[in-house]
Amino acid sequence: MNFSDAKIPAPTSVYVHVPFCRQRCGYCNFALVADRDYLIKDFLTALESEMMQYEATGAIDTLFLGGGTPTLLDGDALTQLCESIFRRFKLRADGEFSIEANPNDLDSDKIKCLRDLGVNRLSLGAQSFNALKLDFLERDHDAAQIYQAIDLSRAHFESISLDLMFGVRGETAEVWQTDLDTAISTQVQHISTYELTIEKGTQFWNRTNRRERLKTNENNNAKLYLLAQERLTRAGFHQYEISNFAQPQHACRHNQAYWNGSRYWAFGPGAASFVGNTRRINHAGVIRYIRELKQGRLPLADQEHLTHRQIGIDMLVFGLRQVSGCNLMRWQEFSGLNVQDLPTTIIDRFIDAGWISLDSTAIRLTQSGLLFADAICSELFTAMDKIRGQVK
Amino acid sequence: MTEIEPENIRNFCIIAHIDHGKSTLADRLLEFTGTITKREMQDQVLDDMELERARGITIKARAVCMNTTWNGRPYEMNLIDTPGHVDFHYEVSRSLACCEGALLLVDAFQGVEAQTVANAYAAIDQDLVIIPVINKIDLKHQRADEVAREMEQVLGINQDEIVRCSAKAGIGIKELIDAIVDRVPPPATNRGGDLQAMIFDSHYDDYRGAVTYIRMMNGRIEKGQKIQFKAKRTIYEVQELGHFKPKQTPRQKLLGGQVGYLICNIKSLEDVQIGDTVVRPNSDTPALPGYIEPKRMVYCGLYPSDGQDFSELREALTKLRLNDPSFEFQPESSDALGFGFRCGFLGLLHMEIIQQRLEQEADIDLVQTAPNVTYEIVTRSGEVLPIHRPQEVPNAGDIAEFRQPMVRVSLIQPEEYLGAVMKLCQERRGIQLNTEYLSPTRIMLTYRMPLAEVIYDLHDKLKSATRGYGTMDYELIGYEPADLVRIDILVNGNRVDALSIICNRGDADRRGRAVVKKLKEEIDRHMFDIAVQAAIGSRVIARETVKAYRKNVTAKCYGGDISRKRKLWQKQKEGKKRMKSIGSVDIPQKAFMAVLDRGEER
Numbered sequence: 006m007n008f009s010d011a012k013i014p015a016p017t018s019v020y021v022h023v024p025f026c027r028q029r030c031g032y033c034n035f036a037l038v039a040d041r042d043y044l045i046k047d048f049l050t051a052l053e054s055e056m057m058q059y060e061a062t063g064a065i066d067t068l069f070l071g072g073g074t075p076t077l078l079d080g081d082a083l084t085q086l087c088e089s090i091f092r093r094f095k096l097r098a099d100g101e102f103s104i105e106a107n108p109n110d111l112d113s114d115k116i117k118c119l120r121d122l123g124v125n126r127l128s129l130g131a132q133s134f135n136a137l138k139l140d141f142l143e144r145d146h147d148a149a150q151i152y153q154a155i156d157l158s159r160a161h162f163e164s165i166s167l168d169l170m171f172g173v174r175g176e177t178a179e180v181w182q183t184d185l186d187t188a189i190s191t192q193v194q195h196i197s198t199y200e201l202t203i204e205k206g207t208q209f210w211n212r213t214n215r216r217e218r219l220k221t222n223e224n225n226n227a228k229l230y231l232l233a234q235e236r237l238t239r240a241g242f243h244q245y246e247i248s249n250f251a252q253p254q255h256a257c258r259h260n261q262a263y264w265n266g267s268r269y270w271a272f273g274p275g276a277a278s279f280v281g282n283t284r285r286i287n288h289a290g291v292i293r294y295i296r297e298l299k300q301g302r303l304p305l306a307d308q309e310h311l312t313h314r315q316i317g318i319d320m321l322v323f324g325l326r327q328v329s330g331c332n333l334m335r336w337q338e339f340s341g342l343n344v345q346d347l348p349t350t351i352i353d354r355f356i357d358a359g360w361i362s363l364d365s366t367a368i369r370l371t372q373s374g375l376l377f378a379d380a381i382c383s384e385l386f387t388a389m390d391k392i393r394g395q396v397k
Numbered sequence: 398m399t400e401i402e403p404e405n406i407r408n409f410c411i412i413a414h415i416d417h418g419k420s421t422l423a424d425r426l427l428e429f430t431g432t433i434t435k436r437e438m439q440d441q442v443l444d445d446m447e448l449e450r451a452r453g454i455t456i457k458a459r460a461v462c463m464n465t466t467w468n469g470r471p472y473e474m475n476l477i478d479t480p481g482h483v484d485f486h487y488e489v490s491r492s493l494a495c496c497e498g499a500l501l502l503v504d505a506f507q508g509v510e511a512q513t514v515a516n517a518y519a520a521i522d523q524d525l526v527i528i529p530v531i532n533k534i535d536l537k538h539q540r541a542d543e544v545a546r547e548m549e550q551v552l553g554i555n556q557d558e559i560v561r562c563s564a565k566a567g568i569g570i571k572e573l574i575d576a577i578v579d580r581v582p583p584p585a586t587n588r589g590g591d592l593q594a595m596i597f598d599s600h601y602d603d604y605r606g607a608v609t610y611i612r613m614m615n616g617r618i619e620k621g622q623k624i625q626f627k628a629k630r631t632i633y634e635v636q637e638l639g640h641f642k643p644k645q646t647p648r649q650k651l652l653g654g655q656v657g658y659l660i661c662n663i664k665s666l667e668d669v670q671i672g673d674t675v676v677r678p679n680s681d682t683p684a685l686p687g688y689i690e691p692k693r694m695v696y697c698g699l700y701p702s703d704g705q706d707f708s709e710l711r712e713a714l715t716k717l718r719l720n721d722p723s724f725e726f727q728p729e730s731s732d733a734l735g736f737g738f739r740c741g742f743l744g745l746l747h748m749e750i751i752q753q754r755l756e757q758e759a760d761i762d763l764v765q766t767a768p769n770v771t772y773e774i775v776t777r778s779g780e781v782l783p784i785h786r787p788q789e790v791p792n793a794g795d796i797a798e799f800r801q802p803m804v805r806v807s808l809i810q811p812e813e814y815l816g817a818v819m820k821l822c823q824e825r826r827g828i829q830l831n832t833e834y835l836s837p838t839r840i841m842l843t844y845r846m847p848l849a850e851v852i853y854d855l856h857d858k859l860k861s862a863t864r865g866y867g868t869m870d871y872e873l874i875g876y877e878p879a880d881l882v883r884i885d886i887l888v889n890g891n892r893v894d895a896l897s898i899i900c901n902r903g904d905a906d907r908r909g910r911a912v913v914k915k916l917k918e919e920i921d922r923h924m925f926d927i928a929v930q931a932a933i934g935s936r937v938i939a940r941e942t943v944k945a946y947r948k949n950v951t952a953k954c955y956g957g958d959i960s961r962k963r964k965l966w967q968k969q970k971e972g973k974k975r976m977k978s979i980g981s982v983d984i985p986q987k988a989f990m991a992v993l994d995r996g997e998e999r
């Protein structure tokens with residue numbers, strides 16, 4: 006097989022970034038503005054014109070409204086937003102339509118509005134049920150609001166997902182287990198667990214630089230992670246990616262598209278798309294985003310045209326995040342690479358360490374490999390890129 | 398064209414501390430004498446190497462011939478613009494030997510600085526007539542009167558002789574040319590006598606081979622004539638000769654007293670020995686005194702990164718040396734790094750420049766070991782071994798005496814920083830030799846110090862201790878016994894020869910701790926823990942551990958994260974380009990520099 010045989014799939018997913026929040030949480034570095042709702046109107050206009058600038062149309066399988074807090078928009082704004090998306094894209098009948106929501110934004114009117122717009126998957130930024138933890142994370146809701154949001158939504162959406170965060174300073178296994186068990190008891194269909202990370206450009210980053218300790222240590226985090234695997238699996242969730250657990254049939258198809266090397270459109274500040282052989286990323290500044298589009302320019306911060314080899318490398322290293330690994334048949338079909346292109350010495354080293362398994366159908370991380378996913382993927386990425394010379 | 402008489406020739410160079418305006422003054426002189434038109438002019442026009450323009454400093458001395466009519470008489474003035482940086486001081490000494498006069502420039506704000514003193518003494522030693530010049534009098538904060546007193550005090554200059562000018566604003570240039578005409582003596586030469594010329598520089602031209610720069614002492618040379626290089630005993634036919642104006646401008650002949658160039662189909666700069674004498678073939682005209690070879694002050698190893706070619710590196714070094722014979726290299730091998738080259742440099746700036754040129758011009762990823770000075774060891778059997786790299790130090794039992802190169806350092810700074818500078822020098826094992834007031838507020842300190850304590854970072858440290866006002870100069874004064882030890886670095890139990898260092902026994906513990914700490918920061922995590930140890934002989938003096946990969950479980954990774962991660966990894970990959978695998982441990986370029994860490998305040 007050679008590169009000319011590699012297939013380029015058509016984009017089947019759309020992501021739209023809604024960059025508004027009431028306030029910025031201390032750990033958050035997403036592209037957003039806090040408490041500046043007067044920009045919403047301009048944003049919607051800009052977004053519409055961004056979508057118009059691409060020849061972006063067609064039927065899609067998944068649509069994801071993320072943020073920020075999309076549910077901060079009122080009913081009219083949400084309707085306007087969805088109308089401009091649906092003017093360009095048609096969501097297939099069995100399509101997945103997700104929206105991120107803050108627990109304290111959801112009342113029955115908002116929920117009804119979302120359902121009428123076609124939303125069928127709700128991703129709730131719960132983070133924790135523990136009052137101290139919520140306070141530490143600077144969240145503006147409490148546990149009661151999470152329960153309430155879930156109760157109001159349950160009947161209206163096919164899937165509800167909760168985001169939970171762990172590894173907060175002083176967090177013990179008991180605290181985390183209570184969060185997990187509480188989440189399980191709400192009977193949602195999907196749970197994502199994230200370790201607190203300290204990102205540049207956040208309050209937490211500055212505090213860390215002032216030598217304040219905000220996280221628990223490495224070993225404790227690994228313990229908490231294993232605890233999540235254990236509790237969630239026991240409750241009937243299956244883990245399908247490093248941080249994602251779902252009841253059968255409830256995995257998030259939109260996110261799977263990212264890891265499978267599928268193509269996706271993305272609009273809004275800071276949004277990153279992958280269409281054809283090109284990866285693009287927008288300016289993260291909301292004002293900048295609006296201004297560029299007002300002046301008729303695309304708000305691009307960066308774009309990169311990838312070779313088939315690079316695409317293959319991405320498919321491999323990001324595919325590995327999934328518990329099912331990277332499917333080799335599909336990988337060969339879409340990248341034109343084959344098993345001989347894998348960096349043998351490194352792969353062998355990881356296999357010997359029991360971190361990777363490789364058979365004729367897939368390459369995947371083992372249970373212990375999952376704990377080192379980042380290091381493994383970054384090593385593979387570097388090594389594969391190095392031997393570029395071999396393939397013309 | 399009528400021949401220019403010796404009494405109408407003036408040969409002089411411009412010397413000064415770095416940045417005092419030599420090259421800018423040369424611009425003005427070129428303009429005033431009509432050598433370069435205003436249209437062709439650009440700032441520091443003689444600094445035409447790419448690196449000179451990028452760094453805003455002169456690296457190589459440049460000779461220019463200016464023909465002009467002054468007060469109704471024709472003059473030929475040969476000017477040599479010299480570099481101010483210490484590393485290139487030997488270029489100044491060479492230039493001085495071709496001149497009867499020197500313009501000693503001093504910045505009207507900065508005043509007398511360390512290289513001012515060093516260069517002035519060098520000119521006085523050669524019996525040159527010095528024209529003292531205060532430059533930059535246009536500066537708002539100029540303090541020319543005080544500077545004049547400093548010059549009198551330190552350099553014994555008569556204040557009445559000082560010419561004040563601004564090279565930038567073009568003030569006082571006419572007066573300066575008057576002074577050159579009046580005060581610089583014409584060359585003493587016997588044009589009817591036998592040919593005798595001094596080779597003071599050369600450069601390599603890709604198409605024409607070596608271009609030899611000469612100062613005519615006696616006699617004459619004509620195009621087509623045969624000449625001989627006295628020391629090398631080689632004979633050539635002169636294909637072209639002429640003046641730099643500043644471009645090479647061919648002439649029919651060069652006469653006693655003039656400065657110019659020869660092109661003789663010479664394939665390599667190795668064949669042109671700077672300081673050699675040009676004579677008629679087989680004549681018994683005596684050789685001129687010549688120059689002392691510039692001393693390489695620091696050495697480092699240059700190795701191709703993993704996956705790069707050794708022979709490519711050799712080619713690149715050979716080519717570079719064609720243009721810069723002051724740098725030298727020899728093949729060497731290291732257990733840890735494989736095959737590479739040991740390279741000698743005039744100083745750290747020189748090293749940096751060579752490295753930059755290698756990377757720019759040859760596109761080679763290099764792994765460079767930390768620079769070190771050359772030590773000497775007297776063995777039990779009485780042999781004296783030069784030690785160009787730490788791993789050559791024999792076992793302690795075989796050493797009768799361990800010697801290190803010493804320098805005399807002069808440091809000039811405003812009085813208020815005296816305490817800080819003295820502390821700095823003491824920490825570096827300096828022994829104070831002298832204190833001299835240049836003016837009521839500025840002091841020159843002289844110390845005797847190990848070169849190793851000076852060369853890596855004393856200049857930076859001095860600058861930060863004096864808010865940029867301190868300057869320093871140093872010269873080698875010989876070798877001295879000292880209580881030195883070799884510290885070895887072990888990575889996972891294996892000694893990495895390229896990481897060994899030599900230091901004073903009293904500093905060993907602190908240095909050892911600092912180095913392993915720094916190495917811990919520079920070496921990436923691997924699948925296993927990595928022990929990094931410092932040891933003297935078999936005694937471990939410091940230890941750190943690079944922990945195995947972090948369990949980094951749940952960094953989320955969606956659309957935008959994927960794009961960002963790729964970028965990050967691509968950047969890391971760039972960093973990994975300059976890397977050596979030693980055993981199963983990948984050691985990045987930066988780690989090799991870690992051994993310079995002194996463990997001082999941070």
Ligand SMILES: Nc1nc2c(ncn2[C@@H]2O[C@H](COP(=O)(O)OP(=O)(O)OP(=O)(O)O)[C@@H](O)[C@H]2O)c(=O)[nH]1
Pocket residue numbers: 413414415416417418419420421422441453454455456479480481482532533534535536562563564565566
């Ligand atoms: N104000 C003012 N600035 C000057 C004058 N002469 C030179 N400069 C500035 O001083 C800086 C250094 O000038 P150069 O001519 O490169 O100095 P240099 O002595 O040749 O420096 P090196 O060759 O690196 O030792 C430049 O920024 C010049 O523009 C002057 O008369 N007045």
Ligand code: SF4
Pocket residue numbers: 025026027028029030033034035037072073074107130
């Ligand atoms: S609500 Fe979510 S998107 Fe908004 S600031 Fe907090 S963490 Fe960031």
Ligand SMILES: [Mg+2]
Pocket residue numbers: 419420421444454455478479480481
């Ligand atoms: Mg200069």
